[in-house]
Amino acid sequence: MAQSGNPAPFEGPVGLLLTVLLPRPHKIGRSHVLYGRQGRVHTGAGGSLPDLSNVCKSIEDGLNGVLFQDDSQVCHLEAHKCYAGEDEEAGVLVDAWTFQGQ
Numbered sequence: 001m002a003q004s005g006n007p008a009p010f011e012g013p014v015g016l017l018l019t020v021l022l023p024r025p026h027k028i029g030r031s032h033v034l035y036g037r038q039g040r041v042h043t044g045a046g047g048s049l050p051d052l053s054n055v056c057k058s059i060e061d062g063l064n065g066v067l068f069q070d071d072s073q074v075c076h077l078e079a080h081k082c083y084a085g086e087d088e089e090a091g092v093l094v095d096a097w098t099f100q101g102q
Helices: 052-063
Strands: 014-022 040-042 074-083 091-098
Touching: 014 052, 052 074, 052 091
Parallel strands: 014 074
Antiparallel strands: 014 091, 040 074
């Protein structure tokens, strides 16, 4: 969800979808599989750095007071780690919503 300006932080439960785009290596081995239509490549069956759970926690901490009051509000989290597509820059895509689901 794209918002312009500086909207007020979410109040109540929040859902997050984090897509961590790593710099694309010059050569991608056979252990990597295609990920989505954007030309992104999954980082393989684990073992690639950085550790996704640590990255998620760092992102949540950085969003305190910006996207939500406190990261304890996050009650639904989906995260993906992949190499950026050929025409994408490394970074993090964040989708957030008021969580009302089960």
